[in-house]
Amino acid sequence: MVIALLTDFGDYYGGVMKGLIRKISRTEVVDVTHSITPQNVLEGAFLLYNSYRFFPEGSVFVGVVDPGVGGRRKALAIETENYWFVCPDNGIAYPSAIEDGIVRIYEIKEEVSRFSGSLSSTFHGRDLFAPASALIKEGRLSAEYFLPYNDEIEKLELFDVKIKGNEICGKVVYIDRFGNVVTNIREEIVSDLSPEKFILGSLETPFVRKYEDVDVGEPLCLIGSFNTLELSVRNGNFARKFNLMHGDLRLRWK
Amino acid sequence: MVIALLTDFGDYYGGVMKGLIRKISRTEVVDVTHSITPQNVLEGAFLLYNSYRFFPEGSVFVGVVDPGVGGRRKALAIETENYWFVCPDNGIAYPSAIEDGIVRIYEIKEEVSRFSGSLSSTFHGRDLFAPASALIKEGRLSAEYFLPYNDEIEKLELFDVKIKGNEICGKVVYIDRFGNVVTNIREEIVSDLSPEKFILGSLETPFVRKYEDVDVGEPLCLIGSFNTLELSVRNGNFARKFNLMHGDLRLRWK
Amino acid sequence: MVIALLTDFGDYYGGVMKGLIRKISRTEVVDVTHSITPQNVLEGAFLLYNSYRFFPEGSVFVGVVDPGVGGRRKALAIETENYWFVCPDNGIAYPSAIEDGIVRIYEIKEEVSRFSGSLSSTFHGRDLFAPASALIKEGRLSAEYFLPYNDEIEKLELFDVKIKGNEICGKVVYIDRFGNVVTNIREEIVSDLSPEKFILGSLETPFVRKYEDVDVGEPLCLIGSFNTLELSVRNGNFARKFNLMHGDLRLRWK
Numbered sequence: 001m002v003i004a005l006l007t008d009f010g011d012y013y014g015g016v017m018k019g020l021i022r023k024i025s026r027t028e029v030v031d032v033t034h035s036i037t038p039q040n041v042l043e044g045a046f047l048l049y050n051s052y053r054f055f056p057e058g059s060v061f062v063g064v065v066d067p068g069v070g071g072r073r074k075a076l077a078i079e080t081e082n083y084w085f086v087c088p089d090n091g092i093a094y095p096s097a098i099e100d101g102i103v104r105i106y107e108i109k110e111e112v113s114r115f116s117g118s119l120s121s122t123f124h125g126r127d128l129f130a131p132a133s134a135l136i137k138e139g140r141l142s143a144e145y146f147l148p149y150n151d152e153i154e155k156l157e158l159f160d161v162k163i164k165g166n167e168i169c170g171k172v173v174y175i176d177r178f179g180n181v182v183t184n185i186r187e188e189i190v191s192d193l194s195p196e197k198f199i200l201g202s203l204e205t206p207f208v209r210k211y212e213d214v215d216v217g218e219p220l221c222l223i224g225s226f227n228t229l230e231l232s233v234r235n236g237n238f239a240r241k242f243n244l245m246h247g248d249l250r251l252r253w254k
Numbered sequence: 255m256v257i258a259l260l261t262d263f264g265d266y267y268g269g270v271m272k273g274l275i276r277k278i279s280r281t282e283v284v285d286v287t288h289s290i291t292p293q294n295v296l297e298g299a300f301l302l303y304n305s306y307r308f309f310p311e312g313s314v315f316v317g318v319v320d321p322g323v324g325g326r327r328k329a330l331a332i333e334t335e336n337y338w339f340v341c342p343d344n345g346i347a348y349p350s351a352i353e354d355g356i357v358r359i360y361e362i363k364e365e366v367s368r369f370s371g372s373l374s375s376t377f378h379g380r381d382l383f384a385p386a387s388a389l390i391k392e393g394r395l396s397a398e399y400f401l402p403y404n405d406e407i408e409k410l411e412l413f414d415v416k417i418k419g420n421e422i423c424g425k426v427v428y429i430d431r432f433g434n435v436v437t438n439i440r441e442e443i444v445s446d447l448s449p450e451k452f453i454l455g456s457l458e459t460p461f462v463r464k465y466e467d468v469d470v471g472e473p474l475c476l477i478g479s480f481n482t483l484e485l486s487v488r489n490g491n492f493a494r495k496f497n498l499m500h501g502d503l504r505l506r507w508k
Numbered sequence: 509m510v511i512a513l514l515t516d517f518g519d520y521y522g523g524v525m526k527g528l529i530r531k532i533s534r535t536e537v538v539d540v541t542h543s544i545t546p547q548n549v550l551e552g553a554f555l556l557y558n559s560y561r562f563f564p565e566g567s568v569f570v571g572v573v574d575p576g577v578g579g580r581r582k583a584l585a586i587e588t589e590n591y592w593f594v595c596p597d598n599g600i601a602y603p604s605a606i607e608d609g610i611v612r613i614y615e616i617k618e619e620v621s622r623f624s625g626s627l628s629s630t631f632h633g634r635d636l637f638a639p640a641s642a643l644i645k646e647g648r649l650s651a652e653y654f655l656p657y658n659d660e661i662e663k664l665e666l667f668d669v670k671i672k673g674n675e676i677c678g679k680v681v682y683i684d685r686f687g688n689v690v691t692n693i694r695e696e697i698v699s700d701l702s703p704e705k706f707i708l709g710s711l712e713t714p715f716v717r718k719y720e721d722v723d724v725g726e727p728l729c730l731i732g733s734f735n736t737l738e739l740s741v742r743n744g745n746f747a748r749k750f751n752l753m754h755g756d757l758r759l760r761w762k
Contacts, residue, residue: 012559122732160709
């Protein structure tokens with residue numbers, strides 16, 4: 001079991017978190033990503049949901065995409081059946097925690113910031129979440145640092161999709177380094193439509209099983225490694241070529 | 255000995271690979287890079303060739319730049335005299351494996367994907383290569399997961415260079431973060447030419463020993479840390495300033 | 509205690525350093541960042557100064573932003589009260605070393621390059637600094653590799669700021685992934701001014717305690733996690749919106 005970090009911080013802020021964790025605990029720290037689109041909580045929640053199960057049981061995830069930092073949102077530590085999620089209360093860990101099964105929720109107290117030496121209003125990754133994860137790893141769940149939390153936590157729905165006539169409205173939840181446009185439209189929904197192609201504006205993308213089913217440079221769509229619909233260009237960059245961005249996505253199918 | 259990752263995946267996909275490796279084996283995982291130019295197998299092969307010997311003997315390299323993912327190319331595990339290379343059969347590990355000396359080659363069976371829970375058609379880094387590397391690290395080379403592979407593997411030549419008159423035709427194989435343009439023209443070839451300068455189009459770049467041999471902002475070329483010819487601007491960015499990209503490169507010399 | 513890396517190298521060159529360190533020592537290596545603005549020694553010094561105290565005592569920092577590589581600048585290993593700093597003699601570790609208290613300084617001898625196999629003129633991160641850090645970690649401070657160094661080392665002042673009338677002239681020392689513009693104007697100086705707002709050209713930015721004190725999309729300034737003045741846009745990107753870059757910064761206040 002490790003401490004795994006998933007943030008929108010870039011590597012320097014993430015590096016400081018790793019240092020501070022190691023100052024408190026001789027644990028192993030793994031960077032999942034520090035490249036989430038800045039302040040995109042939905043993308044963070046989607047990538048966390050598509051990370052945690054691949055890690056050793058008992059691992060502690062620090063998931064921080066935190067546009068509300070310094071404000072009133074709570075800092076939480078959520079114990080689930082097999083993992084821990086340390087995160088702001090903005091829904092980022094909600095889909096993961098619900099799937100794995102919530103056991104107990106704690107609020108992280110400001111006292112945790114004594115490990116970094118101060119409580120800034122802009123970097124709770126360093127001042128609260130990193131040291132809290134190390135304390136959990138060390139089994140130091142004392143009332144000095146953690147309070148039982150019995151309120152509702154923020155919900156976040158990953159797979160909200162609407163079908164109207166032959167149009168499906170979902171969301172672009174991630175655009176990877178290859179320009180593959182990952183949607184939140186799940187395999188089982190796509191299967192029900194038994195599509196030959198999806199149509200985006202005037203662009204037709206054949207629905208195929210693998211990249212090699214179209215020629216190099218041609219657009220396509222398929223069920224990707226997230227088990228959702230993805231739009232791609234074979235050996236190319238769909239997002240750049242067709243100017244796609246995060247947010248709502250309307251597709252027709254045939 | 256560690257498991258070392260070298261891919262074009264960006265950090266999230268790389269992060270999932272690290273999680274899954276650690277789920278199978280209590281090994282140390284080191285990111286070499288996840289920033290290879292997307293689908294540039296030649297750059298991947300060049301950087302792998304210029305990485306492996308600096309790692310502890312016994313290390314297992316996972317080298318994945320894989321435009322053919324989901325298609326017919328094989329997934330291989332190549333044992334060499336001092337290392338292992340786990341990679342698609344597209345030549346990415348060929349120069350490294352040949353240099354270190356191939357001992358034995360295995361094909362990775364689809365059964366390995368039971369560790370990630372599915373065999374996607376887009377992310378064999380997670381479904382095949384990462385778990386295969388962990389199994390190798392654990393000494394679990396059983397017939398359940400690995401088959402002896404006796405066919406020819408894909409070849410890839412890193413240092414193909416042609417000289418015609420006073421023109422040398424090589425390749426740009428890597429452009430680093432500083433905009434240094436790294437070629438595949440080796441030191442011994444350059445020495446034979448005993449050049450004063452190399453000329454790119456109408457741009458003259460003096461051939462020097464170190465950056466300080468020209469003024470700040472001036473172009474130059476030298477033998478860089480890959481032991482090949484590099485084009486640079488002192489304290490500047492050659493690739494951006496002169497709009498260089500990967501691919502063929504023609505230089506004259508004087 | 510770990511070996512911590514902070515460079516402008518990007519991940520591949522940083523990856524090679526990690527491999528070589530692990531070849532010499534079974535130590536833990538932590539990437540702080542490899543994304544410092546290329547050749548920006550001031551940014552490197554600022555981030556190193558804002559990293560080291562968060563790491564376990566005894567840690568060895570390799571801090572390499574090195575525009576003078578291959579030239580006459582010395583390669584140093586600085587022992588301080590609680591840490592080690594391995595770096596070129598260009599001031600990058602000066603503020604950190606002075607703060608923690610210098611105990612002893614060594615020059616790294618070229619003989620250290622036998623671990624990488626050669627002394628390039630462009631990549632002393634691999635050929636000198638990485639192996640030197642591993643030797644220090646192993647306690648191998650022998651005269652074969654290290655010389656006592658008694659000359660002055662290069663100075664670098666992080667917090668040089670001038671006040672003239674109601675104008676303050678400082679520096680932009682870091683721009684983070686969110687576009688927050690981090691200055692070298694320290695909290696105690698700002699407090700003395702008891703400002704309501706800072707004015708940049710014709711742009712007024714209210715001085716607040718936290719992002720939520722202004723509306724989404726609005727500019728603001730506050731004391732950030734570096735304990736210096738930062739310019740931000742709530743949930744936006746200040747540097748991009750107002751075209752800010754590293755270097756001198758003049759602000760008026762009211």
